[in-house]
């Protein structure tokens with residue numbers, strides 16, 4: 544639970560910085576790339592193998608990629624609906640960020656007890672939270688023209704990280720009671736998909752910035768190496 548609060552505080556720092564100062568794009572892109580690399584690695588080397596235990600590797604990979612693609616599509620639809628910041632159409636983007644933050648909080652809590660992922664996931668998520676906060680704070684301020692209201696709105700959306708973490712344990716136990724193993728596999732699929740989405744987002748939108756791809760590759764490689772050395776770690 545502490546991890547979810549740390550993530551939220553990081554995002555709020557980003558929101559305030561973005562709302563007040565605007566965006567520092569280079570540092571942002573590199574932090575996000577490191578986070579994206581770590582999370583994509585966790586998805587590939589930990590989550591998909593775990594899902595594969597109930598459904599087989601090919602099926603696990605396909606399902607996770609589909610979940611990630613669905614999140615990319617949802618993000619595109621919502622971001623494009625709100626594509627004209629001058630007209631105050633920032634609602635859809637805030638909604639997309641709310642869903643996403645909820646998943647951030649859910650993921651960090653759901654994976655907290657796993658030996659290596661329990662450490663790597665908070666680090667990966669922490670790395671992307673400041674850039675995420677910066678971006679949403681900055682875009683919202685441009686859209687609604689008020690720094691205070693932008694910080695309030697973006698901050699409220701980022702607080703869903705904590706809500707996701709609060710909701711996870713009771714949802715997990717009742718879901719597992721009703722659906723058994725399939726519940727866990729489904730949750731891991733969505734969490735893995737959201738990690739892939741973050742990785743994809745970094746690679747696709749920031750790839751041309753100097754150093755972004757090496758940082759992504761390095762973070763991904765380090766996670767891969769850990770997975771290889773320690774096994775999946777449960």
Ligand SMILES: [Zn+2]
Pocket residue numbers: 643644647671672675
């Ligand atoms: Zn996030």
